Every structure is written in C-alpha cells, then in structure tokens.
Amino acid sequence: MDESGDVLRVRDLYKEHGHHESLVRAVDGIDLDVPTGQMLAVMGPSGCGKSTLLHLLGGLERPTDGQVWLAGRRIDTISERGLARLRRRAVGFVFQAFHLVEELSAAENVELPVLLAGGSPRAARRRAALLLERFGLADRARHLPWQLSGGQRQRVAIARAVANRPHVLLADEPTGNLDTTATLDVLRVFEDLRAAGQTLVIVTHDERVAATADRLISMRDGMFVDDTRLAGSTTGRLDGLIRLED
Numbered sequence: 748m749d750e751s752g753d754v755l756r757v758r759d760l761y762k763e764h765g766h767h768e769s770l771v772r773a774v775d776g777i778d779l780d781v782p783t784g785q786m787l788a789v790m791g792p793s794g795c796g797k798s799t800l801l802h803l804l805g806g807l808e809r810p811t812d813g814q815v816w817l818a819g820r821r822i823d824t825i826s827e828r829g830l831a832r833l834r835r836r837a838v839g840f841v842f843q844a845f846h847l848v849e850e851l852s853a854a855e856n857v858e859l860p861v862l863l864a865g866g867s868p869r870a871a872r873r874r875a876a877l878l879l880e881r882f883g884l885a886d887r888a889r890h891l892p893w894q895l896s897g898g899q900r901q902r903v904a905i906a907r908a909v910a911n912r913p914h915v916l917l918a919d920e921p922t923g924n925l926d927t928t929a930t931l932d933v934l935r936v937f938e939d940l941r942a943a944g945q946t947l948v949i950v951t952h953d954e955r956v957a958a959t960a961d962r963l964i965s966m967r968d969g970m971f972v973d974d975t976r977l978a979g980s981t982t983g984r985l986d987g988l989i990r991l992e993d
C-alpha cells in the first residue's frame with residue numbers, strides 16, 4: 748500500500764509488442780488507481796489490451812514506458828529478483844485455464860505457494876484446509892484436478908491464488924470456460940473475498956461478472972474509454988443474478 752491507500756497505481760502506461768510494421772500498442776497511455784478493497788472489472792473487445800494490462804499490473808510483463816506501483820513499491824524499474832519476490836507475496840493470479848498442477852491434489856495445489864513462500868507444512872495444510880472449506884470444497888480436498896468439475900477447479904485455483912494473502916488478486920477471464928452454475932459459484936467466492944477486504948481486478952467478457960463489481964472500466968484500442976462506479980452492495984447484485992438464474 749502507498750500513503751493514499753491504493754494497492755495499484757499506474758501513470759502514463761504504454762506497452763508495445765513487436766517491431767516496425769508488426770508493432771502493436773497494446774496499452775496506450777493509461778492512468779489508474781485501485782484503492783484497497785475495490786473489486787474492479789475490466790471489459791472490452793478482444794485484442795483491446797486487457798490481458799496485457801493485467802500482466803503489467805502484476806509484474807508479469809514490463810511496460811515500454813510509464814510507472815506501476817504495486818503495494819507501494821515501484822515495479823517497472825525493480826530488479827528481476829525483487830519483482831519475483833514481490834509477485835510471490837503481493838499478487839495472486841487466476842487464469843481462464845486454471846493451470847493447476849495435475850499431479851497434486853486440490854489441497855496440495857493450495858499448499859504449494861505457502862511452502863514456496865517459506866511457510867511450514869503445517870501452516871500450509873491449515874491454510875489450504877481453511878480456504879477449501881470456505882469455498883465449499885472441503886470434501887474435494889484429496890481429489891486430483893481431473894476429478895473436479897471446471898467450477899471446482901477454478902475455485903481451487905482461486906484458493907491457491909489467495910493462499911499467501913496477496914494485496915491484489917488479478918483474474919483473467921476467470922469464468923470464460925464455465926457454465927452458469929459454475930460461474931455463480933465463482934462469483935460467490937469473489938464476493939466472499941471482497942467482503943473480507945480483498946482487492947480484485949477481473950478482466951472479463953461476462954456481463955454477470957462485471958455486474959457484481961464496484962467499478963467497471965471499458966477498454967478499447969489500449970485505452971480506457973469509460974470508468975464507472977457501480978452502485979449498491981455486491982451481495983445484493985449477486986443475489987439478483989442468482990434469482991434471475993433460478
């Protein structure tokens with residue numbers, strides 16, 4: 748966090764891919780502040796730069812120009828080692844394709860980042876058990892990923908992403924592979940995290956996901972074209988969606 752309470756702060760951000768004739772400006776001059784506890788959804792047509800933006804926010808890619816602060820630390824100029832350390836501690840990533848370790852059980856997948864960050868096996872087991880219970884997966888802890896449904900796998904992936912209590916959870920199309928029921932299960936998990944004060948940035952094509960956010964940014968051609976605060980409690984909006992599906 749910086750003094751302003753923003754988990755993420757971005758100034759004059761640019762990212763170009765390729766060279767010469769094949770040059771693409773994926774992010775084209777973005778400013779952004781994400782306060783602690785905000786659930787921000789980013790929407791926009793395919794190729795407008797959403798994933799690139801998310802990668803820049805989490806330090807998976809470096810900007811061509813501009814500044815990024817994550818949890819009060821400037822990350823566009825930080826060393827690779829420093830960045831790797833900060834990423835482990837400060838950011839959780841969730842992707843459309845889950846990316847669980849197929850040879851490990853649900854619980855072991857969640858334990859892994861705790862162990863990698865230097866936590867004890869006991870602490871890792873406790874953290875995994877708590878998160879799986881909280882996300883409705885207590886009876887799936889010993890299952891391997893292939894024994895789980897897509898929605899269950901994504902909830903395991905979210906548990907893994909928040910295992911080290913990151914400052915921000917970055918999710919790229921987290922419901923892109925899921926049906927309606929599984930999408931609502933994932934939204935319940937996001938709501939649970941948001942209610943606990945977790946900052947979330949979610950790139951999505953799904954209106955239902957966007958509707959549960961506190962704030963919706965629309966992107967086009969690497970730029971923000973709209974930035975709207977959504978009114979009302981997230982819980983209320985999610986209840987409304989669930990009723991619509993019933």
Ligand SMILES: Nc1ncnc2c1ncn2[C@@H]1O[C@H](COP(=O)(O)OP(=O)(O)OP(=O)(O)O)[C@@H](O)[C@H]1O
Pocket residue numbers: 764765771772773791792793794795796797798799800
């Ligand atoms: N590694 C790369 N090398 C070259 N071009 C890239 C690379 N990554 C992204 N791009 C290009 O940058 C632009 C933005 O891509 P990005 O994946 O960020 O968009 P997106 O809005 O997330 O798209 P989608 O919704 O389809 O995932 C696109 O034109 C894409 O082809």
